[in-house]
Amino acid sequence: MTVFRFVFLRSFRNTTNLIFLTLFPLVCIFMPQGDPWPVLPYGYQLFGVFLLFVSIRLASYIQVDRMSGVVKRLSIAPLSHASYLSQHLLAYLLIIMLQCVILVYGGVLYGQPLIQPFLLLILYISYSLAALAIALAWITLFRNKELAFFGFMSFVFLVSVLGGIIVPVSMFPEWLARIAVLFPTYWLAEGQLWIVYGNELGDFLFVNVVLWLYALVFMIIGSTRKLR
């Protein structure tokens, strides 16, 4: 598990990263409730966008490794590519899960009306899986870290707007609302809606399963598309 340990070390070594990874969930906790939308306080909405950024930021370490030749160098070490990749993803997932826990239970302590905090945590984790997988697939498209990051920014903006995180889907025209279903952000918003108003547990499960499917599909794309 050497790779796993050093992923943590690298991720937290950079001060910008450290601030980025710890400060933002804290800030999100204290954001006010909107009226009548979104159903949960603003910070819990925004966190969905933020998680996409965290994912690409973390995944870019893998991209840097590919570009710098570290991945090639490791390919001759007694370490399989699958092991390299899974140790990275596991570490990233833990980092993100920690942020989710901070956000959700910090909110509970602060007194935010989160209705069902544990299920909200589950929802965030499912969503993080999807976000991480998308980021992993995304970086295989680019040979340059900056380009990948800025490309991703536009992608995140699009996904956030069209997925109903910044504007409620109910305000979209019919056809646009139908497209919204394609974005993971839509399912995050749906899940949050359920947490506040839903009662059939099956509906909540469905939302999570959709997010897991995203994760699965993009994980496969991201891990099989090796460079060169």
Add this chain to the structure above:
Amino acid sequence: MQGVVKRYGNAVALDYVDLAIYEGEIVGLLGPNGAGKTTLIQTMTGMVPIERGTIKLFGQSNNPFTHANKEKLGLVTQEITVYDELTAKENLQFFAGVYGLKGSERKERVQEALAFVGLAEYADKVPTKFSGGMKRRLNIACALTHRPKLLIMDEPTVGIDPQSRNHILESVKKLQEQGTTILYTTHYMEEVQEIASRVVIMDQGQMIKGGTVDQLIQSIQHEERIHIDVADTSLLPVEQLQSIAGVMHVDVAGTRVTVISTAGSGNVDRILSLVKEYTGVLGIQTENPDLEDVFLTLTGKQLRDGGGEA
């Protein structure tokens, strides 16, 4: 490796290459830019797949890239592949860990590797603060912690100061004394002449010649090198010089023209009088060949400076 072929699209990077490396040797692999040196290394370590041929590693040819074999292999990459966020020591801990070293053994090996490349004082500094030579040395150290039996070094001295270079050459010799087999790739003749027990020369994806330094020089013993310093090199009749029987190579650099020619052919006089017709001669000097000339004769290229065409 035997009969190895590797293509990139239509370009043939390795063209039926044979190479054997025996235990305890330092094999110097020489070749100009694009000769296929890095590709050769990448194929023999299993980094890239090959189209044809066989690769045998530590006696195993069916499935040479097992984890057990990989543990015995060390590679110093041509590019510097270390983590910028991690200190020198952490980088070494990482690579040692990847090779399965743990606890106190790992600690020892990391210290040992740091001392070996002369970076002990810089253990807790990140490579972004290092000079080019220090980065190169760290890059080498990363391949040493697991004490490979076969160490492959891809141009480990490119673009560094003479002090670091000497340090690296000394280290390579020391490693051999400790029982490591080494494949050493370079553009620099002097390095090979200094450390290699055997040399192979490669160009355009093909093995051109192999042998000890002495054998290679012997093989062109019948040649001599003539340096003439002239007043104006632009006036030189280069084509006429090349057309003289026995002349193998003409090279102009600065105020000097160098001609490689068959020894004892009387060409020295012929060349001198021809040059005199066109420009003033300031001095002349003849020399026996060295490894540089072997290379020049075999490939028609200069090793360094990107390998200008003859």
